[in-house]
Amino acid sequence: MKIVLLRTWLTNIGNGFIDKGAQTILRKAFPDSEIIEVSGYPNFTAGRKDTGIFPTVQNKLSNKLLGNSRPDQSYLDRTINVSEYIDADLAVLPGCILYDHVIEKYSNVLQSLKDRDVPIVLLGVGGGDYQPKTQRYVKSFLREIEPIGMITRDSNAYNAYKSDVDNTYDGIDCAFFINDWYEPPETEHNFTVLTFDKIDEPKKLSYKSDIIRTDHFPFEQPHGTLWKKVKKMRKQSPFYKEDNIFVSDSIKDYLFFYSNANVTHSDRIHACLPTLAYGNKAKFWFDTPRGALFDKVLDEDIHTNQVRLDEDKVDRLKSEQVEAIQNIVSEM
Template identity: 45%
Template sequence: MRILLLKTWITNIGNGFIDKGARALIQSTLPDSEVIEISAYGNFAADEKATGTVSNIAREVLDIDCREKDYQEQNKALNLSELFKADLAILPGCVLTSHALRKYDKVLQSLTNRDIPIIIVGGGGGIYTKEMQEFVRKRFKRFKITALLTRDKKAYECYNDDVIYAYDGIDCAFYIDEWYQPPNIEKTFMASTFDKVEEPPIEYNGLIVRPHHAPFGTPFQGFAKRIIRPDDRPIDLSSDIRHSIKSVAKSWLSEGYFEDENLFISDSIKDYLTIYSNAEKTVSDRVHACVPSLVYGNCAYFSYETPRAGLFDKVLGENISSGYNEIDQEKLRVEKRAQSEALKEAVEVSK
């Protein structure tokens, strides 16, 4: 069986953890399959170029991004999946949003036109408004999406009736240890990863490494957005205009991420995994800084409020936003085995 693994884009390095975790899941579940990884970075770039600055800012401020429009740039972007014959396509990650699915429109339409079934694995969304659900459901109807394995209960409850087969599962990044086992670092340290909000006070008598999950900045953004966000430091845009202006001004007056001590930036997914697998503990506003830390047996504290935190519910008894927690490795193994069986079922119904 030839499977196209439709990856995302590693402008956010956590997407790489999802993509490689998905590959590990596929290979362990369907060991005789041929897996072809295909990046959607070109589709991401085309969408960023097409949608423009104003809409990007509106998305951040108002959480509105459910446009139904064909963009010239998207239609011009070629994705390698359009050239391959395949038996199945798998789309992993937090793609149940207009922001993500819109980028895949041309790809998914091409697969559907050629009668290639599509399975979403570890699917979730950060927004579940009525408008967002309507947008996502239109994609389920338009494209040959046969099965959905979600990463949180909310996504399952919203969309389980829109596919032939659905399973309330876990995030693909929980398989990342099956893709890569990092080398040991002898030095003791912790990791603090904050790309959305300012780092809170941390009590730790030792080295604090500060990974930055957007190593390539924000390519293809418009001129006006570069004025508002001159670098990739966190800015807090909201309906509070005064607060938003203060946040933008602070970003302009800073020296960017290089104000921080022990900043860590790399173009290698494995380098980040080496940090998280060796850190005594991790505190972050990024879910995918916490996931590998937990998977590799360390403790993590997710210090940010978002529906995306729901991906921890099934594998972690404690609330990860309440403090540092470790994962029950046996419980995780049980969930991973169950998801592997669910993927087998999804493949069968998709034939």
């Protein structure tokens, strides 16, 4: 079986942990399959260009300068994706994709797969929020692409959309498989990791070890608005004034720190999550509906305590996730 794994985009390092976790699930479930990873980054850049500063003015200006013969067509409509050229037996899209930010950029790709009768599975998926407007948008999308199955990453997503997709399972985030994908080298150094991209680093934290400060947003957003670029520069300036800062284009580099941390404090879910997956403690400092993915795997509140996973419990949930996608595909 030839499987196309539809990655989103690595502008956020955490997306890489989801992608590699999804790859691991597929290898466990279908060890004899060929897995082809395809990036959604082309669609991301086109979508950002369609929604930049005054996009109508931008498009008209570029149409005039470039002599575009189809001035009413969006950049997304003119963008191609590698998946459109692969004769696959199955397409899998993982991650936090159940909201407009991803759907509007990936809809053309998924429609192309559907038109070619390639079955689609949504794996370890959730949404940015579950407001009525968002749910109406997502439900319309699910009816349009008709995935053959869906495994959610939190119970909120499962309860919101279980009636819209056949073969729906209440699962966990794909990044909980990241420790099965890569085993980082160990170090004798003793450190705590801080990853704060959204809020200021909490002042009340106390440390009994060295501090490593990582940034999960290392890449410039292509075609972003001037305002967003200014906000990004303002946000990052305090980070670059601190000691022991770390930015990399390699997800393995980040996993080295999370797998060796005494504890990770972060406003990023996917800084806490890999730390937990490697058996270490983490505390999450941001209030978001996405944080519901911790509920099934933790017995304590990660917002108020430094917590650690019950490895036996998570191993059971991971096995169930592998079996769930096997069941979905067996009914294909």
